[in-house]
Amino acid sequence: MNQALKQFLCNPKAIIGLTILVLAVLAAIFAPLIAPGDPWKMATRPFLPPMQDMRFAFGTDMMGRDIMTGLIHGARVSILVGLTSTLVALVFGLLFGALAGFYGGWIDDALMRITEFFQTIPTFVFALLLVAILSPSILSIILAIGIVSWPPVARLVRSEFASLRNREFVRAAEVLGQSNWQIIWGQILPNTLSPVIAMASLMVASAILTEAAISFLGLGDPNRMSWGFMIGAARTVLRQAWWMSFFPGMVILLVVLALNLVGDALNDVLNPRLSRKRRQ
Amino acid sequence: MKLLRAIALRAGKSVGVILAIVALNFLLIRLAPGDPAAVMAGQAGVADEIFMKQLREQFGLDEPIWQQFIFYVGNVLQGDLGYSYRQGMSVANLIAERLPATLLLTGTAFLFALLAGIVLGSIAAAKAGKMPDLVVSILSLVFYATPLFWIGMMSILLFSVWLGWFPAFGMITVGANLRGWDYVLDVAHHLVLPAFTLGLFYMTVYSRMTRASMLEVRDMDFVRTARAKGLAPSIILRRHMLRNAILPVITLAGIQAGQLVGGAILTETVFSWPGIGRLAFDALVQRDYQVLMGVFLITSIMVVVFNILTDLLYRVVDPRIGAGA
Numbered sequence: 350m351n352q353a354l355k356q357f358l359c360n361p362k363a364i365i366g367l368t369i370l371v372l373a374v375l376a377a378i379f380a381p382l383i384a385p386g387d388p389w390k391m392a393t394r395p396f397l398p399p400m401q402d403m404r405f406a407f408g409t410d411m412m413g414r415d416i417m418t419g420l421i422h423g424a425r426v427s428i429l430v431g432l433t434s435t436l437v438a439l440v441f442g443l444l445f446g447a448l449a450g451f452y453g454g455w456i457d458d459a460l461m462r463i464t465e466f467f468q469t470i471p472t473f474v475f476a477l478l479l480v481a482i483l484s485p486s487i488l489s490i491i492l493a494i495g496i497v498s499w500p501p502v503a504r505l506v507r508s509e510f511a512s513l514r515n516r517e518f519v520r521a522a523e524v525l526g527q528s529n530w531q532i533i534w535g536q537i538l539p540n541t542l543s544p545v546i547a548m549a550s551l552m553v554a555s556a557i558l559t560e561a562a563i564s565f566l567g568l569g570d571p572n573r574m575s576w577g578f579m580i581g582a583a584r585t586v587l588r589q590a591w592w593m594s595f596f597p598g599m600v601i602l603l604v605v606l607a608l609n610l611v612g613d614a615l616n617d618v619l620n621p622r623l624s625r626k627r628r629q
Numbered sequence: 630m631k632l633l634r635a636i637a638l639r640a641g642k643s644v645g646v647i648l649a650i651v652a653l654n655f656l657l658i659r660l661a662p663g664d665p666a667a668v669m670a671g672q673a674g675v676a677d678e679i680f681m682k683q684l685r686e687q688f689g690l691d692e693p694i695w696q697q698f699i700f701y702v703g704n705v706l707q708g709d710l711g712y713s714y715r716q717g718m719s720v721a722n723l724i725a726e727r728l729p730a731t732l733l734l735t736g737t738a739f740l741f742a743l744l745a746g747i748v749l750g751s752i753a754a755a756k757a758g759k760m761p762d763l764v765v766s767i768l769s770l771v772f773y774a775t776p777l778f779w780i781g782m783m784s785i786l787l788f789s790v791w792l793g794w795f796p797a798f799g800m801i802t803v804g805a806n807l808r809g810w811d812y813v814l815d816v817a818h819h820l821v822l823p824a825f826t827l828g829l830f831y832m833t834v835y836s837r838m839t840r841a842s843m844l845e846v847r848d849m850d851f852v853r854t855a856r857a858k859g860l861a862p863s864i865i866l867r868r869h870m871l872r873n874a875i876l877p878v879i880t881l882a883g884i885q886a887g888q889l890v891g892g893a894i895l896t897e898t899v900f901s902w903p904g905i906g907r908l909a910f911d912a913l914v915q916r917d918y919q920v921l922m923g924v925f926l927i928t929s930i931m932v933v934v935f936n937i938l939t940d941l942l943y944r945v946v947d948p949r950i951g952a953g954a
């Protein structure tokens with residue numbers, strides 16, 4: 350593991366990605382210290398272009414709110430939603446995948462039918478519908494993104510479980526009298542984690558994109574400033590104030606790119622066979 | 630015969646999926662906090678007692694739940710998707726009116742993404758490790774991470790506000806009253822930016838996939854044989870490698886068609902494209918749930934149809950599928 354960690358940290362993709370992520374996480378944690386003041390409150394005159402008053406380097410929006418403060422506070426929503434909704438998806442996916450792969454037979458059939466169904470439906474439309482019906486809040490957004498993103502995890506975990514199911518170490522555990530639960534949790538699951546970890550990083554990235562899209566359409570949590578909301582608010586004044594949408598979009602791009610880079614690097618280290626085949 | 634059976638199986642599965650979505654819609658209304666009639670009426674209808682009573686009767690909301698379900702499924706199967714109080718029109722009519730615009734947009738974006746993705750991916754694979762490969766890789770990495778709606782807004786700024794090449798919104802020039810070819814060209818002119826925006830993300834996915842899959846095929850025996858025969862590299866690339874390499878790309882494209890339809894909501898919102906995505910956005914703003922559910926059902930049907938089409942395309946590209954399995 351130590352060697353793998355070293356290999357990971359020497360990967361240029363990982364270095365670039367981790368640097369951006371650390372910055373974003375720090376901004377999220379220390380938002381009230383770095384950018385004191387309410388992101389919703391008027392800070393100076395409206396429609397201030399960037400780089401004119403250095404106290405408001407990124408400019409202000411149509412209500413005179415500081416864009417920079419919004420970006421820093423918006424990091425909280427994006428990162429919180431990205432991480433927790435991925436966690437929700439992992440719990441569902443691991444549960445479905447493990448049960449289907451371990452037991453096989455009709456359980457496998459039934460669970461995979463459900464998984465297939467959730468993969469067929471237009472996920473973004475479904476997520477929007479869920480948020481709209483449960484009424485927009487950070488919780489409903491997390492739940493909605495979690496519910497639409499677990500199927501790939503379930504498929505991955507299922508195939509791993511199915512291939513490990515009949516290995517000797519699993520048979521040995523069975524002979525030793527371990528319960529099914531012990532075998533699933535203690536024997537097989539730890540062996541499936543490396544591809545799941547790499548996948549999780551990509552899932553956080555796509556969760557952040559989905560959250561931004563939901564907020565862009567005006568379904569974000571009305572009490573929290575978010576990047577998607579800022580871009581959505583800028584849509585109608587695009588011609589007058591390009592900076593209002595430009596900066597939040599760049600920040601989303603950077604964070605998502607960073608997560609994708611880290612995911613790629615994790616794949617290189619944790620699943621060397623697979624990624625070598627892919628890269629050649 | 631086998632083809633017929635495969636199609637029948639596929640159709641059966643599709644019907645199952647669509648029925649499941651109808652059931653999901655039914656469940657969702659009951660999941661929402663408050664009186665189902667009020668939920669279906671949306672914000673606009675809450676005050677109107679007569680409309681609520683009408684809804685209650687139409688959906689049998691005073692009956693036991695299983696009867697409500699049968700009512701609901703019956704209604705949907707007869708093409709009755711409810712009534713939008715806000716727009717003063719049945720949901721089915723609203724959607725039917727908007728569907729062609731969305732089909733045009735998603736279809737164009739899909740073809741653009743698939744063709745451009747395959748071409749770029751093949752170039753990257755042919756020049757693996759060299760400059761073109763690096764450029765394609767970086768471009769796809771960046772566009773893969775960019776929010777679709779933001780690309781749309783930035784392309785409006787660049788190509789419409791600053792350069793003035795393309796119109797920024799709508800599907801036709803308002804008040805121009807064009808006919809025949811002028812009309813077609815006008816729509817095509819309006820279509821460029823939205824289709825480009827919607828297709829770009831998927832293009833990166835397909836180009837990555839094509840590249841990976843081309844590299845996998847490159848070292849196979851039949852390619853070596855073709856090379857040993859002295860065939861020109863361009864022929865080997867097109868006839869031998871690409872034909873085999875695009876199979877997984879087509880599979881992936883079929884699976885992702887549903888995501889493309891979801892992206893249409895964002896694209897149509899940005900470009901004021903008069904399709905069902907824009908309809909969904911307006912419904913979201915007004916909490917017009919019946920319209921939203923109608924859009925969910927229709928987009929799901931679109932996905933199922935897309936899947937069947939890619940299945941057929943797959944059979945055309947790879948005749949082994951029809952004969953073998």
